[in-house]
Amino acid sequence: MDTSNPLPVNHHADHPGFSGATGMLFGLFFLLVGRANARLAVEVAKVSADDRVIDIGCGPGGAVREALRRGAEATGVDPSPAMLRVARLVTRTSARVTWVRGAAERIPAEDGWATVVWSLATVHHWKDVAAGLREAHRVLAPRGRLLAVERQVEPGATGVASHGWTRDQAQSFAAQCRTMGFESVDVGEGETGRGGVWTVSAIRS
Template sequence: MGAPGRRGKVVGMSAQPVNHHADHPGFSGVVGATIGLELLLTGRPVARLAADLADVAPGDHVVDIGCGPGNAVRKAAHRGARATGVDPAPVMLRLARLVTRVGGIDWREGTAESVPLADGAATVWWSLATVHHWKDVAGGLREAHRVLAPGGRLLALERQVRPGAKGFASHGWTREQADAFAEHCREAGFTEARVTGHRAGLRNFWAVRALRA
């Protein structure tokens, strides 16, 4: 097995790291706004799945890393939680603010590796279809561990993809990559890391859940 580093762990000779699209340039301008609108229209089933898997309830503080236009952030708020959406793209945050009508939400510019929140601020931390874009998996999980209070719940969702998929079809995880991320979570000090498969809308997803010790 490869040693952990800035890229995700390689678990086999031909395996892709969990952040195999870390070189993605991000979202900005007209293209970013267009993608944001598409995510806004198609992201509700994933938001509902995330809130169900994380068992979001009143009293929680949910932090969404790579929140995009904020579907899952609003879902958490509608369930009575305080919610913070974090995204590196100003165009996504502008869209999120524009369409949000529910209270209890804060929007902040940041990345998985640099979250603008205090230690132990959150009870739920999730990253929905974004871990494969992270620049530094170990760094992102260190931040998750820092921001979550003891007993806090971590959730990562990624679209299920086939080994060897190319282009857009590769944006997600194989089962091997999901297992590798669960191992990363254990190495970062999380407990009870597990992988499960789920369906949201027309797509299948891998979920990795763990607890902050």
């Protein structure tokens, strides 16, 4: 166990958020850098046309569009109106897509609606991880799949370089998934072309 970085998995929960013109600029930036994670997510979660996906912290919506390409229905949830504005601007209108303001701790969806819930480069911003996992469990149908993807960062990293997880933080999130009643929890590694990522996948019991 690495004790040099005791930070919790949501170590950027106090991030000021992405609002106004700055938020829109970040949205455009995430459009570019989020593509690889989005492609990885549909592969790892094995998304098909039978799925209903909720993307928690969807940002400009790259992963939502990947799910739509596979024929799934998808809902992008984000607390930032600026992010949702970018997502709507760059996504073709469709009956299969919904954008809604919300957060991990309060997902605006009915119980058991989703077959897949994922959160890409976002769990490290959640205010309350236990509440987020409770909500993910609530909105997932039985046997639904949960997926978190986070950039691999070095223990002790600071500033921009710290936005992600060390191995211990990925393992700690996996342990919290088990505590919150998820099964078959698995920590994996992926390569996005922009560096390594952790994938934590789990099944709703």
